[in-house]
Amino acid sequence: MTGNLIYKHRTSDKKIALTFDDGPDPKHTPFLLDLLKAAGAKATFFAVGRQLESYPSLARRIVEEGHDLGNHTYSHPDLSKLDAGPMHEELLKTELIIQNITETKPRLFRPPYLSCNRQVVKAAQKFGYLTIMASIDTHDYKRPGVKPIVGTVMSKLNKGAIVLMHDSGGDRRQTIEAMEKLLGKLNKKQYECVSVTELFHSPNSHEDA
Template sequence: MKKDQLLTRRRALIAGAAILGAAGTARVLTAEPAAAPVRSVPPVSGAQARRALKPSAYRLQPMAGYGPPRSRPPRTRVRHEPFLRMSGRGRSMVLTFDDGPDPRYTPDILRTLREYDVRAIFFVCGEMAVDNKDLLSEMADDGHIVGNHTWTHPLLTQLSRSAIHSEIERTCEVIDDAYGEPPVWFRAPYGAWNRAVFQIGAELGMEPLAWTVDSLDWTTPGTRTIVDRVESGAAPGVVVLSHDAGGDRSQSVRALRKYLPQLLDADYHITVPRRRFT
C-alpha cells in the first residue's frame, strides 16, 4: 500500500512480527573504508553522470555504470539470520531508511546527506519506487545504496512462497532499471523472516540486513525523541533504522538534520557496507 496507508498496516501487524532489533547473535558486515570528501561534482545527472564520472571517493564501488552488465546477480549463500551490525575499524555506523522513496520527504533526506557528504542505505518498496525512479537515480548519483524492501510491504511470513518471490523479484527489476544495477541487500518488512524469505533473497543475489537501533520514528514520537534514540544508541558497528515514507515523516527529516552533524562531531564515520562479510 502507498504512503499514509502503510502506517495503518504497520500498526496492525507490528505486534505479531518477528522484530529482530538487537536480539540474537548478530552477524556482522564490513564497512566501506573512509574516504576524503569531494567538494564539487560536475553538473550532470542520471545516465550521463554515471558515464562521465570516474570512480572516486564520492561514488562508492561498485556503482551503476562500472563493470560488466549482468542480467541477474550471482546467488549468495543462504543465511539463517540477518546481519544486524557491521564490523570494521573505528567508530563506524550505518544509517538506513525504509519504505520510500516518497517525493514529500526523501528529497530532504538526500539533501541533508549530501550536505554532510554522507552515504546511507535506502530500502525501497517497489510500488513507491516505480513512481519515483528519478529519486533512485539521484541515490545512485550520490553514492547511496538501494536495497529491496518488497513491493507492497507485506508480512512475508504469512504469504506463499510464490507470493514472496513475486514481491521481491518485481522490486529487484524496478531497482535495476532505475538505479542502474540489481540490489545486493534485502530487508524483510517488520523484521519478519523465515526460511523461504532467506532462500528467495539468496536466489536473487541479496544478503539480509536488519538493524541494531530502531528509532521508532514511524510512531511519530516527536523530533527530540527520535534524536535521543539515535544518539543514545550510537556505538561502533550499529545499523540505525529510520523511515522516509509510509506516513508523515517530517519528524524523521528534522531529526536527521539534528543528529547527523552531532554524530559526525562525535567522530562517528557514517558509512555503507561492502559486499564482504565476517
C-alpha cells in the same frame, strides 16, 4: 531466528549505516538527500517497488549521490505470511525495477516489518541478497518526537551499528528534523555515516568484536 540475518557489522572503525525504509517519497526523500549531501554522509534506502515505479527520478538521484538502494519488496507485505510464489514475486518484481533504473542488481534486502521466517531467508539467499536488519530501531514511524529519535540513536551508538528509520509511509517531518540534529552530533563524535556496502568494506572489520 538470527541465522543469516545481519544486524550490525563488527568493526573498530567509527562508522555507522543510516537506513531509510519505504520510499522513495517526493515529500521527504529530497530533503533527506539534501541533508546527507550537505553533511557529506552516505546512507542506504530500502525502497518499495510501487514507490520506485511512481518516482524513478528520486531513485536515480539516490544512486547518483552515492547511496545504496536496497530491495524492500514490491507492495510491503508481511513476507512470512506469503507462500513461496507470491514471496518470490515480491522480491523479483522490485529487483527488476531497480535494475531498470540503476543498471545494477541490488544486493541488499530488508523484509517489511523486519518479519522473517526460514522461507524468507532462503528466498533472499537464493536470489543473492544479504538480509539487513538493524541494531538501532528509532521507532520513528510512531512519531515519538524529534528528541526521542535523536536520543535513541545517540544512547545506543556504537561502531558498525545499522540504524532503522523511514523516509515514507506517513508524515516524516520528525525524522527529517532528527536527521538534521543527528548528523551534527555524529560529526562531533567523529562518526562517519556510510552506506551498508561501505560499512561491510571497513578496513578494520573483524569476526569477533
